[in-house]
Amino acid sequence: MTNKVALITGGTRGIGKAIAKRFAREGYQLVLNYMRKKSDAEQTKNEIEAEYGVEVHLVKANVKEMEQIQALFAEVKERFGRLDVFVSNAASGVLRPLMEIEPTHWDWTMDINSKAYLFAAQEAAKLMEQGGAIVALSSLGSIRVLPNYVTVGVSKAAVEALTRYLAVELAPKGIVVNAVSGGAVDTDALKHFPNREELLSEAAQRNPAGRIVEPEDLAETVYFLCTPAAGMICGQTIIVDGGLSLLC
Template sequence: MNPEQLVEHPSVLLDPFSVSGKRVLVIGGTRGIGRAIALRLAQAGAEVLVNYVRERAAADALLAEAASGGLNIQALRADVTSEKALDELTTGVNERFQDLSALVFAAATGIHRPLEQTSSKHFDFTFALNVKAFLALVKRFAPSMQPGSSIIALSSEGAERATPQYGLIGASKAALEALCRQLAVELSDQGIRVNVLAPGTVRTDAWKALPDAEHRLTAAAERSPIGRLVTLDEIACAAQFLVCDASSGMVGQTLVVDGGARILGSA
């Protein structure tokens, strides 16, 4: 935060875990993990702007919940894989915020099938959102972000481990993590922190598209050292930590929130 912002939000000086007054853009913030992060940050006093592409109903539901709770959440529609839409998103963000305190990239896409059954079109589609769009967003917003700002990208265990039918998505997440490490170094002179948040298996609506979802979710819970899946709120709390000033020493790191599954090789 700059000096003027510290005067407006003195609680940050007393509580480095505070996100009060921070201005946060959450890409993919109307569903699943992104939605949970947006709500958690707003509940903690942040001004939150969420981005979505198609699910207007999900955006409306989030805004209604925010309004009923007196939370400061706004929504903007934009396909972040489109340069024209990125221009519109940038204009919309600049109209609402003088600058961003944090950028959270929670958007992701991809097809679940073996690599040998994927096409070049599948590859381009997956990497266009999961990797290319993230870099495009950083290049647009980082120049105006103040020292102490934070950039967070959501990854997954597929970035490190081979997972059935997850090859393209996993490869894109590995590329995303590599980008974050590089950006963490390149943006350090501006005082901008870049980190990765890597959740373990968590129940979201995205699982509904998989025919064996319940079996896989149950198996993941049974393999976990804590005997259950991590929750959306646990992941959102970790995101709040990466946004707040208490995480000022974390740069270019991957914060894993999986209930300990990876230490057993069973995420």
């Protein structure tokens, strides 16, 4: 795997960092996109390189902006000349009740969570001349109604729909496209939820698996979908939640 390259947006913390470590464990060279704290990104880079001995290349980019998406993939091409795996993990969103949502809230969330996925996937496909894998991160809010989650939930539903369209169109090129949807995961992103404690408590108490989902649970599924064993899984959204969504 020493020549294989994986690009993970939002790959320096939380779920993205867990995914990065999973691919590093298999010898992938990594391109990790981040948007805010360079010091945190560099800490992740140093940690992964020291532990796994792979190259980690950091690229700061706001995937909301088309020019920055193009610059991100241009840097991948210049540095590695190829791309084998693209994980669309970067996400953001405004958490407010439906009646308080404003047009700017809607545009911000949809641009980062779904529009960026479409156009980044286009750029990724151009670098996958020998085939590859694309995986997007979704959440249960795409199929369930969660408090204050309307903009994010709708954007994630769009992610899952885009996954199906991308999968069918890119399959003849040898590119496998799927999505992974997680239950409540205790990461920094969840701290923005006004009902964070309630979400985590309910998930832990009601989950048939007896615990909440960890970032590593999602990372394992993302990695599996990028292996030959998953070559005939096409356009699916795999739910990783310990069975919580099966309950009424």
